[in-house]
Amino acid sequence: MIKYFFVLICLVLAQLIEQNDLFDTPKNWPAPFYDFEKNKLTKEKILLGRVLFYDPILSKDSTISCNSCHSPFSAFTHVDHALSHGIHDSVGTRNSPALMNLAWQKNFMWDGAINNLDMQSLAPISHPAEMGSSMNDVVIKLNRNKIYKKLFHNAFKDSIATGEHTLKAIAQFMLTLVSSNSKYDKVMSNKAEFTVQEQNGYQIFKDNCAACHTEPLFTNGEFANNGIDTILNDIGRLKVTQKKEDAYKFKVPTLRNIEFSYPYMHDGRFKKLNEVLNHYANGIKKSETLDAKLQNGIVLNSNQKVDLIAFLLTLSDKEFLFDKKFSYPMEEIKTLTLSH
Amino acid sequence: MYYALFKYICFTNLIKIIMSKSISFYKFNITSKAYILCCFLLILVNQVFAQDNCQRVPLAISYNFKPLLLNDTAYAYKVKHKIKFEVFKFYISKITLIKSNQVVWQEDNSFHLIDIEENDSSALCLEIPEDTEFDAIQFNLGIDSLTNVSGALGGDLDPTKGMYWTWQNGYVNFKLQGTSDLCNNPKNEFEYHLGGYLKPFNNLQHIKLMVSNSNKFSISFNMEQFVNGLDLENINHIMSPSAIATELAQSAAKCFSIK
DSSP: OHHHHHHHHHHHHHHHHHHHHHOOOOTTOOOOSSOGGGSOOOHHHHHHHHHHHTOGGGSTTSOOOHHHHSBGGGTSBOTTOSSOBOGGGOBOSSOOOOOOOGGGOSSBSTTOOBOOHHHHTHHHHHOTTTTOOOHHHHHHHHHTOHHHHHHHHHHHSOOSOOHHHHHHHHHHHHHTOOOOOSHHHHHHTTSSOOOHHHHHHHHHHHHHTTTTSOTTTTOOSOEEBOSOOOTTOOOBTHHHHOOGGGTTBEEOOOOTTTTTSOSBSTTOOBOSHHHHHHIIIIIOOOOTTBOGGGTTOOOOOHHHHHHHHHHHGGGOOHHHHTOGGGSOOHHHHHHHHHHO | OHHHHHHHHHHHHHHHHHHHSOSOGGGSOHHHHHHHHHHHHHHHHHHHHHTTOSEEEEEEEEETTEEOOOTTOOEEETTTEEEEEEEEEEEEEEEEEEETTEEEEEOTTOEEEEETTSGGGGEEEEOOOTTOOOSEEEEEESOOHHHHTSOOOOGGGOGGGSOBOSSSSSBEEEEEEEEETTSOSTTOEEEEEEEOOSTTOOOOEEEEEEOSOTTSOOEEEEHHHHHHTOOTTTOOEEOSOOHHHHHHHHHHHTTEEEO
8 A cells, every 4th residue: 555655656746847847937037827737738748839839730821830920049039020921921910929938928919919828829820811720720630630640649648639739739838938048047146247338238227127127027017008109000909908098008028038039019110129229218109198107208328228238138048049949849750750 | 326326336346456456457366357347347338328317408599489590591680671690609608507596506517609500509418416406597698707718628618619719818609690681781791799708898698597397498599589689780790899799798698588
């Protein structure tokens, strides 16, 4: 009897260790918002999600994958594209967001239209200007594919793909995209030091930017009108909440990996960080919902701007950008194909 | 009831045997092997029978006192006009039975997608314990707010069912699509996707209906009553939560009755 009990304890411990191995909350970070209890991470599910993330099978004509607009080397956004193009080169209205630290995010999209990471991938899959497909079509295509049968079986003990399992697997892969190894992080844990310029920049950042781009995630997760006009007649959060006070509000994006996630703003109008700082200095357009903290803009002299940018570059996390466990799972797919 | 007891006995015996012997099956002697196989077999039989262990409550969707048909059937509408239906789906959830204002039974995991095109939508299969007495049935038209924020779910709530909004939050509680010459748009179409779980447009409707004969009753939905209350000419596309969507959901809730 004791023997069985011992085995049981070992199994439980092994499970716990594996869970920690797959997802770790970095030191001094808040607890993640995502409910891992409802979608427990496993290696097999993450792998399935990773294969799906890189597979154009999700789009109507099998030309566009998640990775088309969310490439790892650009912090999972669409490098150099203000607006991303989907199937048949159709263009949407918003800049594709960088994907990282999603477990700490309460809602998704620039206007927060999606309430749960699981459901996020439904939007691009179904949007006519993105993947133009439907969850039903995706599941039918997945069920015709022998490799997916195996992947689904390994992950969910059920070789039949369902909408629930497909979405949960993609969510699991996205949850693993944690960026917490930038120079900034190393400085915070006393493993590196800022240069004088970076240190000045950090102070300027704390005085002027941190109210919205709060550490350590570099966003407060709120929605704000930062005084951008509306070239594409985009009313922002108002569309979701239907409240007047939410007009022209968009999600405060994280500043992590900002060096690589250009262009900036919800419609990708600024290519350079300098342009962003110039906007906050003298480009803000007043309107009823303009954020209170931006009423007088953020006026910095040119030295301060240079210092601030030097600090922002310390938020780049090259380990994250070039992490092999986030790249196309070529080896894993090869093994699966051969063993078939 | 008996099946549950039976299953319990089989299962506990099985565990006892496995615990008393070694884990590996081949070490058992022939009698215990046979016993174990018997237990498995009985559990299997029980599972097969368990599926029928429910009370079928027919769900009738009618137009002009006849079962509603989709697609080619054109119905007379508001004297001079015609109406055709192409899609009709809705969610019934949280089914509860009431006796003298007390809850006597509540269905577990109670989510039913009713789709007029699916045969198994013609009745609800409710596992009501045999001797339950009740005088009313209560259910929701739509999906509650907690479920709406719970991420990807399976079964009738699977997003492949086409009842989850893709560009915004939440489930569509009630979906009706069709055509009518009254609709003032190029294809004479109407589309009502009613849903929303956030205030002020929480679309969920609570319905309570009195049941006089608890052994035999059916739930019916009067489509004629619902469409007669519509302004097809001016309001024929509702695709997001709004005050009008909530109003229509309220009017849909009134079209249910017990027969």
